[in-house]
Amino acid sequence: SYELTQPPSVSVSPGQTASITCSGDKLGDKYACWYQQKPGQSPMLVIYQDNKRPSGIPERFSGSNSGNTATLTISGTQAMDEADYYCQAWDSSTVVFGGGTKLTVL
Amino acid sequence: QVQLVQSGAEVKKPGASVKVSCKASGYTFTGYYVHWVRQAPGQGLEWMGWIIPNSGGTNYAQKFQGWVTMTRDTSISTAYMELSRLRSDDTAVYYCAREDLAVRGARHYYYGMDVWGQGTTVTVSS
Numbered sequence: 225s226y227e228l229t230q231p232p233s234v235s236v237s238p239g240q241t242a243s244i245t246c247s248g249d250k251l252g253d254k255y256a257c258w259y260q261q262k263p264g265q266s267p268m269l270v271i272y273q274d275n276k277r278p279s280g281i282p283e284r285f286s287g288s289n290s291g292n293t294a295t296l297t298i299s300g301t302q303a304m305d306e307a308d309y310y311c312q313a314w315d316s317s318t319v320v321f322g323g324g325t326k327l328t329v330l
Numbered sequence: 331q332v333q334l335v336q337s338g339a340e341v342k343k344p345g346a347s348v349k350v351s352c353k354a355s356g357y358t359f360t361g362y363y364v365h366w367v368r369q370a371p372g373q374g375l376e377w378m379g380w381i382i383p384n385s386g387g388t389n390y391a392q393k394f395q396g397w398v399t400m401t402r403d404t405s406i407s408t409a410y411m412e413l414s415r416l417r418s419d420d421t422a423v424y425y426c427a428r429e430d431l432a433v434r435g436a437r438h439y440y441y442g443m444d445v446w447g448q449g450t451t452v453t454v455s456s
Binding site (some may be wrong): 225259261271324 | 365367374375376377380389391392425427438439440441442443444446447448449
């Protein structure tokens with residue numbers, strides 16, 4: 225079955241750029257999505273179709289996807305961005321989530 | 331506004347079944363896929379399957395085949411997820427989420443799970 229791999233944790237200083245990767249076989253041939261989840265809350269879509277932002281998502285969130293790796297980039301990271309982030313893709317008719325990355329802003 | 335409202339928390343004994351509902355409002359229920367995703371305590375997101383409300387077509391993750399049933403009632407814009415033969419490791423928060431898909435030629439366009447329910451906590455304990 226298809227697998228997506230994320231680093232368990234990423235740390236960033238406020239105002240700096242955070243990058244979270246998601247790896248999977250030929251992931252660049254699929255669309256990648258990213259979700260943000262804060263403690264006790266439902267996940268929230270922040271990027272779809274590799275690099276599109278839903279309405280209401282700040283411009284500091286961006287995405288890319290090529291080869292075997294999709295990347296979520298948060299520019300000018302703020303304390304409010306501290307959360308768990310999950311990548312997701314479709315493989316044939318099924319959906320796969322990455323294991324999640326805890327972003328710490330310190 | 332567009333929302334998915336799920337049924338309340340459940341406590342079940344091992345071997346029992348649970349049925350969680352997900353009521354859609356603010357949009358055309360039959361126009362979007364509905365996914366079910368669960369999250370065990372302290373763990374990541376696990377996709378369980380989807381249902382197409384228009385046709386009732388389903389696709390389940392291999393892990394859940396023969397064990398989960400997803401249905402819908404279009405007259406009340408509600409999707410259901412029933413999990414049988416519960417075990418203690420089925421203790422989790424269960425979410426429903428909608429997704430728009432489009433097919434143009436040979437290409438599928440996925441728009442991400444843009445609306446999520448509030449989650450339903452299912453606790454399995456003897």
